[in-house]
Amino acid sequence: MSVADKLESTTAAAESEQWRTLQRVILPTDDQVDTLPLYVDAGSASGIRLRENDELARSPKLPEDKLQLFSSGGPKAHFDDILSRQSMNVRAGEQVSFGTYFNAFPASYWRRWTDVRSVRLEVTTTGHGSITVSKSNARGSAQHVESTTVNGAANTVFDLTLAPFGDGGWYWFDLAADQDGMNMVEAQWTMLDEAHTDGQVTLEITTMNKPDYCLNNARILAANPEALENVKEILIVDQGTKKVRDEEGFAEVSASLGGKLRIIDQDNLGGSGGFARGMYEAVENGSDYALLLDDDVVVEPESILRMLAFADRCKKPTIVGGHMFDLHNRSVLHTFGEVVDPHRIVPAIPHADMDMRHDFSIANLRQTSWLHRRVDVDYNGWWMCMIPTAVIKEIGLSLPLFIKWDDAEYGLRARAAGFATVSLPGAAVWHVSWLDKDDMVGWQSYFHERNRLITTLIYSPYPKGGRVLRESVQADVKHLVSMQYFTEHGRLEALKDIFKGPEQLHGVLATKLPEINALRGQYADAQLQENVDDFPTPTLGRGPMGGTPVGMPRKKDLVTWGLKTVARQLVKSPNADAAVRPQSVLAHRDSRWFRLARYDSVVVTNAEGTGMSWYRRDPKLLRSMLVESAQLHARLVREWDGLATRYRSAVAEITSMEAWKKTFDAHSRDEQ
Missing domain, CATH: 3.90.550.60 (Spore Coat Polysaccharide Biosynthesis Protein SpsA; Chain A)
Incomplete structure (x- = not known):
């Protein structure tokens, strides 16, 4: 083969290569100004941010797991530099980073779950400056990979391996403009994938x-x-x-x-x-x-x-x-x-060092070490x-x-x-x-209780469901001493329905919620008013502790405190004035069970802030519901193994296409 033929063959092969986009670099739309830190930021990650409390600042030596990088106060990315969903201006002398939630490449996830072992970063720019590619490991340590300068219109390519990302880590790139500035026209993470057909x-x-x-x-x-x-x-x-x-x-x-x-x-x-x-x-x-x-x-x-x-x-x-x-x-x-905690059957975070509700406007991806560990x-x-x-x-x-x-x-x-x-x-x-909701109180309590127990019956690896039944009893007590009787009624109904078995689940899909809501009229705690002025004026100074905030009992005192509290609510009659006017008004964030348990009568704001309910203590109702809860839980313990077998064996049938088609046919309306 001649040299000319070889060159022609090589060119044809290059043109036939199919580089498919895995992830485009994107920027926020005009109405998403407050999301900018999720897409792009500026400056470098340096310094230390304390994760715990100010006492650590006074410690002579800070433990490694208590530290976290933070920005030392460099320049900020500018929203008005965004030119489109894929292009951005970088001002003269400034640096921007795409090591962000939406634009860094989650290399460890691709390494773990796919057969992809290398990716290509393509960055199209105009102007003058530099492009720097970095990566991190599972500990969040940033590592330089490659840098290059660009002049004029340029399409820069970086071929990157996924081999070192077994436990975590990301790729990202930064742009730094010289005195004339530069633009990112577009950028994407791609792979060579000639035969791929996209799913529908x-x-x-x-x-x-x-x-x-x-x-x-x-x-x-x-x-x-x-x-x-x-x-x-x-x-x-x-x-x-x-x-x-x-x-x-x-x-x-x-x-x-x-x-x-x-x-x-x-x-x-x-x-x-x-x-x-x-x-x-x-x-x-x-x-x-x-x-x-x-x-x-x-x-x-x-x-x-x-x-x-x-x-x-x-x-x-x-x-x-x-x-x-x-x-x-x-x-x-x-x-x-x-993940699901197998001993308690509750949602849990996979790793102890993870933060719930992480704010990227305070600490970005590069500055937050735990975000670099792959989470399964x-x-x-x-x-x-x-x-x-x-x-x-x-x-x-x-x-x-x-x-x-x-x-x-x-x-x-x-x-x-x-x-x-x-x-x-x-x-x-x-x-x-979830902070703006409280779905453990009200009509949703029925579904929380029933469905958690059903999940436990099917999947728990522990005898009698581990801690689930104990925690169920504890939750009943907390709701009862908090005067949340409508909520507790729903939970008791859930326990009763467990014994009816999995066969009735399809049949009650459309009817159970109306049944629960029909009970609202029986309970004062389920009656919502828009304003505090819709209730009688609270009695001055008659609340527990004279209005002093009440803290949660210490763990070692919890059982004793609980027994005394339940005994008091069972035996002691409510204050006579409590039936006609509340003792106090509590904001939702203050309406914890250990505070509510000290009142005979209190108005409480709901989680959404749209209304308030008047809780009033009823010893007779407390007594009957407490007894019923104890009886139902005792029965559940006795029948647990049989119920578990019954629910597990029914899963395939009640989740089948055929079973659901019957339900859809029975409840469908006109279709467009």
Whole structure:
């Protein structure tokens, strides 16, 4: 072969190479000013940030696990330097870093869960300056990889190995402009992947009377058509009375989605009923994945592309979930991943050094060591979760739980069948955080109690469910001494329904919530008023401790304190004035059980701040509910093993396509 022939052959081979994008570098939209730290920041990571308290500052030697890097106060990234979703100006003499949540490359996740072993970073720039590529290890130590200078229009390529990322670590790059400044035109992380065919996705949103949220997310998706290239269908399962199709602007948004939007109307079957419908439809229409989304979120649309790119390249079918940021404090990450504590059957963080509610505006990715350790999870919340239809076909749809524990149970079931769940950094939504809700009180308490016990019966490796029954009794006592009688009624109903078995779960999906809400009228603590002025004026100085804040009993005194408190509430009659006027008013954050237990009568604000309820102590009601709780828990202990066998053996049947189809057929309305 001649030299000319060799050159022609080499050129043809290079042109045939297919470099596919795994993750584009992106920037916030004009209405997301407060999210800038999630996309880009400036300066270098240096200095020390104390993680515990000021006492450490006075220590002669600071323990390594108490330290964390922080920015020493250098320049800030400028929002007005953003030119588009993919391009940005770097001012003369300044440096910006894309070592951020949305733009660093989570190398350890790709290394662990896919067969990808190298990636290419491509950065297109104009102007003059430098590009520096860095990486981190699982301890969060930053390491220089490669630097280069650029002049004029340039397309710079870095080929990077994933070999050293066994336990954690990220790649990222920084740009530094010289005296004339520079622009980043675009950048992406790619791989050589000639034969790849993208999977097809059914994107499903379950909604209940939140049409404004649904329409907002539909607009976001319509404005980002590239994120929908492999979305076969956008499905809204509307279970409310305020219909999405009746929202102003619906027709326009629907048209902008090019015929991909379909609405299914069905009775309110809860989150599990809505998401199960999405799974069902994804299997039926031949999609490779069902992407489940909550209604009350704001989605980062690029997440869809990233989750699909990752899921397509996993070694075996894998559930891929996105993270959740706080909708009302958008630089705050609510959680980086969750597992189920097997002894208690409660959500838990995988590693002790993780922080809940990390604020990236205070400490960015490069400055936060624990974010560099790969986090392996048991499940991902269904605020954003992509489930392969291959998994659905093998293990079934959601358990018919209405709400609570459906996502965690599904992750545990998938894991038992050999399918992993990955919470993928760089894919996320903004959602109202749990701090702005109190779903352990009120009608949701029924579903928390019942569904936690069902999950325990199916999956607990410990005799009698480990600590779950003990903690269930403790929770009953706390609610009762807190005068939360409506909440406790729901919990007792949950215990009773456990004995009815798994066979009745489908049958009560649409009826249980109305049954619980019908009980509200029986309980003062369930009556919500808008303002404190809607109640009688509190009695001056008649509250416990004269209004002095009450702290939680010490652990060693807790049992004694609890016995004395319960005995007092059982025997001592409430103050006569308490029936006609409250002793005090408590803000929600102060309404802890050990404070409420000292009152005979108190007005309490709800978690959302939308109203207040009047709690009044009732010794007779306390006595009857306490006895019933003890009897039901004793029965549960006696019948535990039989119930566990019964629930475990029923999972395949009650989560099957056939069982859910019967439920959908019975509760479907007209479809558009």
